[in-house]
Amino acid sequence: MNDAHLHMVVNHFPIIGTIFGLGILVSGMFMKNNTVKNTAYILFAVAAIFAALSMYTSEGAEELVEDMPSVGKQIIHEHEEIAEKFAIIMYATGFFGLVSLFASYKKYRFATIFSYITLALALVAGVLTKSVGTSGGEIRHTEIRTDFVPITSTKQNAGGEEGDKD
Numbered sequence: 001m002n003d004a005h006l007h008m009v010v011n012h013f014p015i016i017g018t019i020f021g022l023g024i025l026v027s028g029m030f031m032k033n034n035t036v037k038n039t040a041y042i043l044f045a046v047a048a049i050f051a052a053l054s055m056y057t058s059e060g061a062e063e064l065v066e067d068m069p070s071v072g073k074q075i076i077h078e079h080e081e082i083a084e085k086f087a088i089i090m091y092a093t094g095f096f097g098l099v100s101l102f103a104s105y106k107k108y109r110f111a112t113i114f115s116y117i118t119l120a121l122a123l124v125a126g127v128l129t130k131s132v133g134t135s136g137g138e139i140r141h142t143e144i145r146t147d148f149v150p151i152t153s154t155k156q157n158a159g160g161e162e163g164d165k166d
Helices: 003-010 012-031 034-065 073-106 111-140 154-158
Strands: none
Touching: 003 012, 003 034, 012 034, 012 073, 012 111, 034 073, 034 111, 073 111
16 A cells, blocks of 8 residues: 555545534534534544544655646645645644533533534534545546546547448
8 A cells, every 4th residue: 555545545534524523513512412412522533633644644645646647736736735724624623522522521611612612613624625625636536627628529430439331
């Protein structure tokens, strides 16, 4: 397993974990269920750990793909900039998730405030998930780029597959 493969293995969890965690936290707050909220807090902490792993593996992945055809340094740089912002928000979300978990466990009166701080951070992270996921996907999935031009069927016609009647 090379660095690019390892990066792809770990980089999906922060995005998916954030989305699921956000839904679980909102549900727990709506139902006023601490167990459900605590599940979200743990999920945010785990997602933050995977964000750190993703950042750790990013340099090696970049070195492997930056000189490949259709992958430019500019597209990688754009992804890197967004990923750094996302990682910082994820670290804060994970940290406040743990603070919220501790406050909930100890039944501190500030537990609700920490829940709302965690929710706000998770919402920001949730918004960034689209950008970081899309910019990362665009590196190797040219079909999702805004400048994508599909291959037309003229190649098929030139080969004589269609309209070539002997």
